[in-house]
Amino acid sequence: MPACPRDTLYALARDLHAAFAGTSPVVTSPQGRFAEGAALVSGRRVLGVTSRGKHLFLELEGDAWVHVHLGLIGTFTVDHGAWTAEAPVVGQVRMRLATDQHVADLRGPTVCAVVTPEEVAAVLGRLGPDPLRPDSDPEVAWRRISRSGRSIGELLMDQSVLAGVGNVYRSEVLFRQRLSPATEGRRFRRASWSLVWDDLVRLLPLGVATGRIVTVEDQVLEVEAALGRGEVPHLEERTSSVYKRDGQPCPRCGARIRTRVVAGRNLFWCGGCQRRR
CATH class of the missing domain: 3.20.190.10 (MutM-like, N-terminal)
Structure with missing residues (x-):
């Protein structure tokens, strides 16, 4: 394989x-x-x-x-x-x-x-908690985030903060939770971090099961339903909401999707609806 x-x-x-x-x-x-x-x-x-x-x-x-x-x-x-x-x-x-x-x-x-x-x-x-491992403690990551002056978009790519989260998940999870990637860690809300962690815990196992990155909600629900039936889901194509969609309209609010290099990789986000801290 x-x-x-x-x-x-x-x-x-x-x-x-x-x-x-x-x-x-x-x-x-x-x-x-x-x-x-x-x-x-x-x-x-x-x-x-x-x-x-x-x-x-x-x-x-x-x-x-x-x-x-x-x-x-x-x-x-x-x-x-x-x-x-x-x-x-x-x-x-x-x-x-x-x-x-x-x-x-x-x-x-x-x-x-x-x-x-x-x-x-x-x-x-040297590694932060891994959302795929049931023994991981999200509080370890939160302590590092809440003390940092770096943006959450940068912190999510720091393996000493959070282990194993790649560039696609960074962009897509922040979009799913309507969170601004520019918010400094020390200004990031604890409730927002819970949303990010819980979403990663939900999404990453779907990637393990399918070998594909699944972040668009209708596909997420489709995969979860198939796994619940004991079936192996087959997705025809991978879609994303903001990743690699620079300049296109946001599927949620219609505003322009933007991109910027953050932590050495292209970060994508919606300039209209990702404003929540």
Whole structure:
């Protein structure tokens, strides 16, 4: 299956765990840049695969971990079927995991390294709560937001404030809640933060279930209904309310949708109805 988008890295971790947990895969680096690390972990039993925000962790026996961050262009594909040493390598594969049942290829990550448990703990300690994880505490993020002079549009992209929320969700959730992205964190209302957090907790699992970013309310309801029936929803196309709709009329109020680079990415919002703090 193809790699999941960065916003649904949780689903990728789930699929990698299902494919490799309990196995002892051959680990190689066809590209060569991870050759030493691959040699260290090849043949070790995989204890589990987890994610936190945009970080992926493979835990192996012997207190060894592989830390992966896909960055903006990285992909991690998991294919099914018998593997042989002659399986073709497509593109610049940094790391390959292979058993006689599955092969997974990692391409273009910003991080791919063998790390210690202490280094994993240090990475996790720098991250804010992840809305996909039921043990996450939104109050941790709120304390950081409420003390900051930066805008909420910037803060939502700061992984030390909130882990795993990408640019599409940032734009769309602020639109859904009619919130101005320019409001400073220290002026942001606690009730508004609850709306943002609850919406992310609602939307992100739909992305995991569908492999698509679902933020438009009629599609959200459609997906929720299908999942409630135990069905796998199939969406014909992805739509958005404001994301990548610069200059178009707002679907809610008709005002012009605007864009501006905030935290290194294009933020989109409606200049008419997103005024609430």
